[in-house]
Every structure is written in C-alpha cells, then in structure tokens.
Amino acid sequence: MSPATEEQVLTLEESPPNSRDTFVDLIVIGDGETIHDMPAPHAVRANPRRGIQAPAVVIPLLPDCSPDLVRRRHAIAVDLSVEGMGLKLESPVDLLTQDVVVVLDKPGGGFVCTGLAVCDEPGETPDLHLGGRFGGAAHDLLDPKNLTPSFVASQLAYVLPQPAALLERWAELGVLERFTWDRVHVCPRCEGMPSFRRGCQACGSARVTQDRLIHHYACAHVGFAADFESGGELVCPKCRTRRLVVGADFEHLRGRQTCFDCHWSAPELDLVAQCLRCQLRFPCHQALELELVGYHAHRLDPLAFLASCGRAAPVRPGSAAN
Amino acid sequence: MDCARGFWRWLRGRPRNPRFTYCPSVCAVVAGFNEEEMISHTLAGLWGSYPRLEIIVVSDGSIDDMSGVAQQFARTHSGVLVLSRPERGGKSSAMNFALRYTQAEVVVVIDADSELGPQAIWEVVQPLRDPRVGAVAGCVVARNSFTSLATWLQAYEYLSTIFVGRMVSAMFGILGIVSGAFGAFRRDALDKVQGWDVGPPEDLDLTLTLRKIGYRVAFAPYSHCLTEVPTTWKQLIRQRMRWEQSGVVRNHCRKHSDLADFRNANFSWSNLFLMVDACFFSLFCPLAILGWFIWFFIAGPDNGGWILLTLYLLYLVFEIIQVASLLYFSNNLRRDVPICMVFFLVPLYQMLLLVIRLVAIWGETVGRWSFLDNYVPAKVRKATWKW
Numbered sequence: 001m002s003p004a005t006e007e008q009v010l011t012l013e014e015s016p017p018n019s020r021d022t023f024v025d026l027i028v029i030g031d032g033e034t035i036h037d038m039p040a041p042h043a044v045r046a047n048p049r050r051g052i053q054a055p056a057v058v059i060p061l062l063p064d065c066s067p068d069l070v071r072r073r074h075a076i077a078v079d080l081s082v083e084g085m086g087l088k089l090e091s092p093v094d095l096l097t098q099d100v101v102v103v104l105d106k107p108g109g110g111f112v113c114t115g116l117a118v119c120d121e122p123g124e125t126p127d128l129h130l131g132g133r134f135g136g137a138a139h140d141l142l143d144p145k146n147l148t149p150s151f152v153a154s155q156l157a158y159v160l161p162q163p164a165a166l167l168e169r170w171a172e173l174g175v176l177e178r179f180t181w182d183r184v185h186v187c188p189r190c191e192g193m194p195s196f197r198r199g200c201q202a203c204g205s206a207r208v209t210q211d212r213l214i215h216h217y218a219c220a221h222v223g224f225a226a227d228f229e230s231g232g233e234l235v236c237p238k239c240r241t242r243r244l245v246v247g248a249d250f251e252h253l254r255g256r257q258t259c260f261d262c263h264w265s266a267p268e269l270d271l272v273a274q275c276l277r278c279q280l281r282f283p284c285h286q287a288l289e290l291e292l293v294g295y296h297a298h299r300l301d302p303l304a305f306l307a308s309c310g311r312a313a314p315v316r317p318g319s320a321a322n
Numbered sequence: 323m324d325c326a327r328g329f330w331r332w333l334r335g336r337p338r339n340p341r342f343t344y345c346p347s348v349c350a351v352v353a354g355f356n357e358e359e360m361i362s363h364t365l366a367g368l369w370g371s372y373p374r375l376e377i378i379v380v381s382d383g384s385i386d387d388m389s390g391v392a393q394q395f396a397r398t399h400s401g402v403l404v405l406s407r408p409e410r411g412g413k414s415s416a417m418n419f420a421l422r423y424t425q426a427e428v429v430v431v432i433d434a435d436s437e438l439g440p441q442a443i444w445e446v447v448q449p450l451r452d453p454r455v456g457a458v459a460g461c462v463v464a465r466n467s468f469t470s471l472a473t474w475l476q477a478y479e480y481l482s483t484i485f486v487g488r489m490v491s492a493m494f495g496i497l498g499i500v501s502g503a504f505g506a507f508r509r510d511a512l513d514k515v516q517g518w519d520v521g522p523p524e525d526l527d528l529t530l531t532l533r534k535i536g537y538r539v540a541f542a543p544y545s546h547c548l549t550e551v552p553t554t555w556k557q558l559i560r561q562r563m564r565w566e567q568s569g570v571v572r573n574h575c576r577k578h579s580d581l582a583d584f585r586n587a588n589f590s591w592s593n594l595f596l597m598v599d600a601c602f603f604s605l606f607c608p609l610a611i612l613g614w615f616i617w618f619f620i621a622g623p624d625n626g627g628w629i630l631l632t633l634y635l636l637y638l639v640f641e642i643i644q645v646a647s648l649l650y651f652s653n654n655l656r657r658d659v660p661i662c663m664v665f666f667l668v669p670l671y672q673m674l675l676l677v678i679r680l681v682a683i684w685g686e687t688v689g690r691w692s693f694l695d696n697y698v699p700a701k702v703r704k705a706t707w708k709w
Contacts, residue, residue, distance in 0.1 A: 215419070218706045218707060219519060220524075220706075221415075222415050222421070251701075255419075255422065268393060268404070268406075
C-alpha cells in the first residue's frame with residue numbers, strides 16, 4: 001500500500017463521526033488532500049437537508065425490535081431531508097442496535113414518527129449529534145404492511161406479520177395505534193377459516209333435494225310435478241286440462257327440501273360452515289366472530305413536515321425545479 | 323245475594339263447560355300476503371291451543387318479512403312449517419300448496435291477521451265427529467269494534483248475521499258458507515274436491531262444492547275468531563263490492579246452479595232451500611226494494627214521510643228482536659251489549675249495503691266485475707274460467 005493510500009484510510013477513520021453520512025463513500029480524495037479539505041456533507045448530498053427545530057423523542061430498538069425504554073432520550077430534530085434526518089440528543093446514549101424510532105412533534109400539534117438507521121452515533125462527541133437514514137428495522141416496524149394482518153394460506157388463518165405482543169408494546173408507548181382491521185367468522189374449535197354453503201338444518205349436508213310442484217292457474221291446483229306428467233305431456237290432475245304451457249297456464253313452485261344423508265326435511269336450508277382446517281361442520285350462527293386487530297403509525301412525510309415548518313422542500317439537483 | 327252474584331256471572335260471560343271428546347289431528351293453515359306485523363301474534367295465539375296441532379304458514383309472495391318472522395317462530399316452536407312462494411298466486415293456491423304437506427284429519431283455515439278465542443279449535447272440530455259433516459264454520463267477530471262508527475256497525479252486523487244468522491241457517495241445514503277467516507274442513511272432503519278453486523270468494527265456492535258432493539256444513543257458534551274489519555267507509559265499500567260481486571250471481575246462479583238440480587246424484591232438499599234462500603234474500607229482495615223505491619219516488623205519496631218513518635220503526639222492531647235473540651245466545655255479554663247499542667242505526671247501514679249490493683249485482687251480471695278484482699293476481703285471472 002502506497003503512503004498516499006494509507007493517508008486516505010487514516011483520514012477517513014479519524015474523521016468525525018458526523019461526516020460519515022450518506023454519501024461519504026462517494027467522496028474521492030485526491031493525493032495530498034485530508035478529510036478537512038473535502039466539502040461538508042450537506043454540500044455533497046443529492047438531497048440536501050434543511051435545518052429545522054422540532055422536539056423529538058428517540059426510542060432505540062432492542063435486538064428483538066421492542067422499545068429500549070432505558071435508552072430513550074429527548075432530542076431536537078435539527079435537519080431533515082427525504083432520505084434522512086439529524087437530531088441533537090439531550091444526553092449521550094450508547095445504542096445496542098443501529099435502529100431507532102424517532103417521534104417528532106408536529107408544529108401544528110400532534111406527532112409523527114419514523115424509523116431511522118443510525119449512521120452518525122453521538123458517542124462521546126460533545127454536540128450529541130445523531131444522524132441517520134430512513135430505513136432499517138425501525139422503518140420496517142412502522143411499515144403499514146407489517147402492521148395489518150394478512151391471510152396465510154398455509155395456516156388457513158389471518159396472521160399479523162410481527163408478534164402481537166411486540167406491536168402492543170409500541171402501542172402502549174403511543175407510537176402505534178390499535179384499531180379493528182376486520183371481523184371474520186372462524187371455526188369455533190380451531191379458529192380456522194371456514195367455507196360456507198346452504199345445507200341441511202340437521203346434519204349440515206349439502207346433498208339435498210327439493211320438491212318441485214306445479215301451480216295450475218286456472219283451477220288453483222298445486223301438486224307435485226310428477227303428478228302432472230301423463231303420457232309425455234302435462235295434464236292437471238284436478239281439472240284434466242291438457243298441454244299445459246309454463247308461464248301461461250302454470251308456474252313451478254319449490255317446496256320442501258329433503259336431505260339425502262339424514263332424510264330430514266324443511267322448507268329452508270341453513271347456512272352451514274365447514275372449517276377448512278379441522279373439517280368441523282357447524283351452523284353459521286355458531287361461528288366465532290373474530291376481531292382482527294391492526295396497528296397504525298402516523299408516519300413522517302418529510303416534505304409535508306418541512307412545509308409545515310415553513311421551510312422549502314429540498315430539491316433534487318438536476319431536476320426541472322432546480 | 324246469590325241472585326246478584328248469578329247476574330254478575332251472567333254479565334261477565336255465560337260459563338260454558340263443554341266436554342270435548344273428539345280430538346282429531348288438525349293442521350292450521352295460515353295463508354297471507356304481507357302480514358309481517360300480525361303473523362307472530364297470530365302464531366303465538368295458535369300454538370299450543372290444541373294437542374294434535376300442526377301449523378303451516380304460507381307466505382303468498384309477500385314482499386315484507388312475513389316468511390322471515392314465521393321462520394323465526396318455527397325455529398323455536400315445534401310443529402310449525404313455513405312455506406314461501408316468490409310470487410303471489412292467490413289465496414286458493416296458497417292453501418292448496420299447504421295441503422300437499424299435511425296428512426292431518428282436519429284442516430283449519432285461519433286468516434293471518436286473525437286471533438282465535440279460547441278453545442276455538444276444540445269447538446270447531448267437534449261437529450266433525452259426524453262423518454256426514456264436511457265443513458264447520460267458525461264464528462267470526464270484529465276485534466276493532468269501537469274504532470269508528472263503521473267498525474261498530476260491522477261488529478253488530480257480524481254478530482247478527484254470523485253468530486245468530488248462521489246458527490239459524492245451520493239449524494235448518496242450509497248453511498252455505500264457511501268463512502275464509504276461520505273454518506274447519508274434513509281432509510277427506512278436501513281431497514275429493516282437490517282443494518280450493520280460484521276465488522274470490524274461495525270460501526263460498528268450496529262450501530257449495532262440498533254440499534254438492536253430499537257433505538253437510540255445520541256451525542260452531544262459540545268457536546270465536548277475532549278479525550280486523552275495515553275502519554273507513556271507503557275500505558268497507560270496496561270490501562263489500564268484492565264480496566257481493568262474487569257472491570250470489572257468480573256462485574249460486576252460475577257456477578253452482580246445479581246445486582238445485584233434481585238430476586244430481588247428491589240432490590238434497592236442503593241444497594234446494596239454500597239456493598232459494600240465497601236467491602231470495604240476496605237477489606230478489608234487493609231488486610224488489612229497488613223497485614219499491616222507484617215507485618215511491620215516482621208516485622210521491624202525500625204521506626211519504628210517515629211511510630218511511632213507519633218502515634224505519636218496523637225495521638227497528640225486527641232489530642230489537644234480533645238483539646234480544648243475540649243476547650240470549652251470547653256467552654260474552656260484556657262484549658256484546660255495547661256492540662248492540664248501535665242497533666238504531668242499522669236500518670240506515672243496511673240501506674248503504676243494499677246500494678252496494680245492487681251495484682255489484684249489476685256489475686257482475688253485465689260485466690263479470692269479480693274477474694277484474696286484483697284479489698287474485700292477473701296471471702291467474704287471465705287463465706281461469708270466467709263463470
């Protein structure tokens with residue numbers, strides 16, 4: 001390794017932590033240059049950060065993604081872009097993971113939160129600056145698709161993507177809001193998803209037959225269709241009128257249903273459910289109504305937040321507005 | 323003291339201690355159209371009122387939740403079957419529909435908006451012990467007697483023409499109608515005539531058909547059925563027009579004229595008297611009264627006012643006799659005495675009914691108005707025979 005190369009590496013390692021930002025790896029250091037000769041990070045960012053002053057709370061994540069309440073710190077958000085933000089902590093903190101949830105007070109009231117992958121740890125630096133990019137485990141934690149149940153075909157049930165206990169802990173802190181996402185009817189035995197069909201009120205079987213009757217308009221006779229069939233044509237057994245025409249002379253009526261399996265009969269069928277998981281068959285009204293819970297996070301929209309702070313939104317270099 | 327206590331008992335309702343010994347299996351058919359509000363009340367009163375009772379409810383194309391309410395009742399009460407048809411087909415076919423699903427020995431027909439009195443089914447089936455009796459008429463009385471003057475007069479009319487009138491008709495063996503609101507039919511007899519024909523009135527038509535094949539018709543005066551009567555004059559006129567149109571002209575004179583035919587195998591003198599009675603009182607008398615009034619107004623006698631007053635007073639005398647007989651047979655004086663207080667208006671009420679009857683007779687004779695009535699749906703009216 002040449003001396004110049006050694007100097008570059010040495011310079012990088014010794015550079016202050018807050019300079020190790022998004023685009024540090026894009027900086028090309030020429031021969032004889034030190035890190036202090038390089039442009040400041042905000043000057044080289046594709047999306048320059050805007051200065052803000054907003055009270056915030058930083059909640060670090062433990063390795064299991066639960067909130068680390070011991071290392072929770074109040075802070076002031078000092079800059080913000082569409083890709084990341086910087087904060088000034090009220091006291092030093094030693095993070096166990098690189099992921100934190102930042103809860104920001106909105107200027108008009110209320111709060112928003114975001115997940116940050118820390119790039120700029122405060123360490124022992126006197127300014128207590130913490131910076132990072134939107135992303136990482138904390139960002140995934142707040143992603144809407146990870147906060148609402150989805151149907152898992154292998155389990156035949158609705159499942160939350162993350163453990164409910166974990167989300168409940170974040171809800172207790174106020175970062176997440178619990179809400180009823182849906183109500184579904186499930187098997188009373190195993191809570192699996194059922195399929196529904198009209199079936200026998202006694203045994204639930206869908207193998208039923210229904211009486212077919214004929215109402216002859218002219219004489220008001222109502223009888224089973226088989227009694228009307230005579231010599232290949234329809235003849236009313238009461239008034240002996242022949243060659244009956246459907247619609248003009250008679251109408252079909254549907255009578256009682258009879259079950260092939262248990263021979264039970266009734267005029268109406270019940271809505272019967274059968275669990276797809278444990279195969280339990282039960283009347284629909286016995287189904288367990290399950291409340292599916294989802295969680296909602298007031299996620300930070302950087303552009304809207306900057307606008308509400310009275311700061312112009314950062315403009316990407318090279319865009320038409322620039 | 324005993325005398326006063328006895329009078330009080332008599333006033334509260336004459337105690338009857340009948341011993342019912344005949345207990346056939348009964349199927350109560352309740353057919354209705356859009357009777358969501360009344361059906362549960364009717365079923366609650368009916369269920370459990372007789373030991374061997376099954377109930378069939380037919381919702382005849384109702385667009386309200388009549389069948390849903392009945393289904394709900396059927397889920398919690400055994401022996402209740404609810405049949406529903408998507409389109410209205412008329413009351414006759416609705417009851418014939420129910421006939422397919424019962425094997426009971428007696429079929430009792432009840433209107434969906436009616437309420438049975440205590441032991442009504444017991445009372446109505448007793449005459450069927452006699453195998454010659456094919457049908458038994460129940461006693462229909464008004465439930466809403468004092469809602470308006472129209473209902474008060476109808477309540478009195480029901481008591482005098484049904485309670486007393488049918489008692490007398492049955493006594494002479496010439497009872498010719500079993501009311502569709504409440505009546506009992508022997509199942510064998512219904513099977514012989516294959517149920518009801520297209521109405522209206524399907525009840526009169528079936529009764530005459532049963533008489534024609536040799537059955538007798540009895541009356542159960544103490545099997546009471548309380549029914550709602552029209553509350554306004556307009557509703558009353560419309561109802562009576564329908565009854566009168568399809569009454570004597572259509573049934574006695576046209577469809578069942580062979581009832582008095584000597585050549586008929588089942589000819590009976592009682593059937594002949596029935597025909598004479600119906601034609602005399604329902605056809606001849608109204609026409610005679612009309613003729614007299616025409617003469618009266620053309621001739622214009624000097625003492626016309628006195629003649630009319632005399633006629634009115636004579637009518638009142640007959641009404642007082644009617645009231646006396648009614649109260650004599652009544653088993654519920656507390657209900658019937660107030661109803662009878664309207665008797666002095668009855669002559670005027672009868673004049674209104676006379677006018678309706680004359681118009682209806684004219685319409686049915688000339689234009690067969692009963693076949694234009696939407697009591698039965700158009701598809702049935704179009705297909706049925708115009709008697």
